[in-house]
Amino acid sequence: MKRIGIVGPESSVTRILKVANHNSYNVEFIGFAYREDEREIETILQQNRSEVQGWLFSGPVTYALAEKYLEAHDTVAYVQSMGVGVYLCCLKIAYEHNIIMKRISIDYVENSVDDLNIEHLLQDVGIPTEEMFVKLYDRNYIPEDIVHFHLDLWQGGKVDAVITALSSVLNALQKKGVPVYHFTLAEQEIFQALLIITEKVNSAYFKSSQMCTIIIKIHNYEQIVDKMNSSYDVKLLELKLKEVLLGFCKVLDGCVIEEGMGVYKIISSRGVVQKEINRLRDTLENLEVKLRFEEAITAGIGFGNTLHIAEVNAYRALRNTTESKSSSIIIVRDDGKIIEDAGQEDETTYYFSSHNVELLGQLKKAKIGIKTYLKIKNAFQRLGGGALSITLLAAQLSVTERHVSRIINALDSVGLIEYVGEENVVGRGRPGKLYRLVIQNKDI
Numbered sequence: 001m002k003r004i005g006i007v008g009p010e011s012s013v014t015r016i017l018k019v020a021n022h023n024s025y026n027v028e029f030i031g032f033a034y035r036e037d038e039r040e041i042e043t044i045l046q047q048n049r050s051e052v053q054g055w056l057f058s059g060p061v062t063y064a065l066a067e068k069y070l071e072a073h074d075t076v077a078y079v080q081s082m083g084v085g086v087y088l089c090c091l092k093i094a095y096e097h098n099i100i101m102k103r104i105s106i107d108y109v110e111n112s113v114d115d116l117n118i119e120h121l122l123q124d125v126g127i128p129t130e131e132m133f134v135k136l137y138d139r140n141y142i143p144e145d146i147v148h149f150h151l152d153l154w155q156g157g158k159v160d161a162v163i164t165a166l167s168s169v170l171n172a173l174q175k176k177g178v179p180v181y182h183f184t185l186a187e188q189e190i191f192q193a194l195l196i197i198t199e200k201v202n203s204a205y206f207k208s209s210q211m212c213t214i215i216i217k218i219h220n221y222e223q224i225v226d227k228m229n230s231s232y233d234v235k236l237l238e239l240k241l242k243e244v245l246l247g248f249c250k251v252l253d254g255c256v257i258e259e260g261m262g263v264y265k266i267i268s269s270r271g272v273v274q275k276e277i278n279r280l281r282d283t284l285e286n287l288e289v290k291l292r293f294e295e296a297i298t299a300g301i302g303f304g305n306t307l308h309i310a311e312v313n314a315y316r317a318l319r320n321t322t323e324s325k326s327s328s329i330i331i332v333r334d335d336g337k338i339i340e341d342a343g344q345e346d347e348t349t350y351y352f353s354s355h356n357v358e359l360l361g362q363l364k365k366a367k368i369g370i371k372t373y374l375k376i377k378n379a380f381q382r383l384g385g386g387a388l389s390i391t392l393l394a395a396q397l398s399v400t401e402r403h404v405s406r407i408i409n410a411l412d413s414v415g416l417i418e419y420v421g422e423e424n425v426v427g428r429g430r431p432g433k434l435y436r437l438v439i440q441n442k443d444i
Helices: 010-021 040-051 060-069 084-097 118-124 143-155 167-175 187-208 221-226 231-252 270-275 277-290 307-323 357-366 370-382 390-397 401-413
Strands: 003-009 028-034 054-057 076-078 104-109 132-137 161-164 180-182 211-218 255-260 263-269 297-304 329-332 337-340 348-351 417-422 433-437
Touching: 003 010, 003 040, 003 060, 003 187, 010 028, 010 187, 028 040, 040 060, 054 060, 054 187, 060 076, 060 104, 076 187, 084 161, 084 180, 104 143, 132 143, 143 161, 143 167, 161 167, 167 180, 187 270, 211 221, 211 270, 211 277, 211 307, 221 231, 231 255, 231 263, 231 277, 263 270, 263 307, 270 277, 277 297, 277 329, 297 307, 307 329, 307 337, 348 370, 357 370, 357 401, 370 390, 370 401, 370 433, 390 401, 401 417
Parallel strands: 003 028, 003 054, 054 076, 104 132, 104 161, 161 180, 297 329
Antiparallel strands: 211 263, 211 297, 255 263, 329 337, 337 348, 417 433
16 A cells, blocks of 8 residues: 655644545555654655655645755645635634734745735735734744744734744744644645645556666767777677666666667666666766767667557657757656756756647748757746846757857747847957747747
């Protein structure tokens, strides 16, 4: 049975488990509560990652604090706050003190994934916020600063109660005798989150069990062989190649097949390969160093529900490595999405095709292929969606400025790119023109 770890303060984890036990999800939920400090999240994830197939965080704050410790292959969800938790806290305060307290201080993560606006939530139900104090902080917060914020207001007689998103703050203020409350999870919010993480884990399990084919190619292999003195040297080279690749296959629990002329096929599963992309990159570099190859070694990776589909996608990916000057590893997924520089900071994703008839018509008139356009679009989005120069675009795409200039002029002629100004240049030299992509948010 698949297992999902629930991470959060003990009270929240207990509440989530209670809701989970009242419903049937065909998965096992395991609680990983931190007792004192949110900084325990890092240890929880590192020590238990191999024991679960997914993580459910008790709220957007817990998720925001955990995000930097998550790995690319982690399957995660969090209990999304729809504002009900804030209302429940206010009701609880009113019930326990037998009055509606108008003077409250609240803390919350700034620019959290939910972008919750506390003041707007309270105004929506008619609770005045003139004497409401809100403390926003980022993920690198200092707990003591937040404790002092609330404590100074309470000791100064400016607030009657505190609502916090942090267990460390809750514990510290309780010891000082401050009436403090933790954000409350609504049952409907929990129920929805449990459905989401269960679906994600089941989907991830299906994808991880898909077939994966890796095609590794040593370019200009015939020329390498022709330079060798004897067939013995050729056989020795092939044995060394297999030695390195078999070591990698052992990690993947896969098999390697020699296709001939410097081409090798590795068969494994999608889930394993996704976790070992960086090891594949190291393997290719190891081949180049160990065998002193001056020629490029590239790999195309294909995913698919069947071995045939995975292999077709792998060869499609390999063809793209020939066109790419920057990426030695390219993935083609089962849905047609292409991933260049997988696992790297400058990872690029795009599709082979488009269903946007208007866009395709404009590209046809400009004589620009959809793949080229999507790479340009991805570069703009990766750099924030603002205006870019031809020099910067060329660097992002690893092509010449002359090549990019031709593409930009063609896209400009059909209204897909627009000139918006020039760069600020310090000293001598001509300022570069700045361009902006016109259709950035259209479905393709």
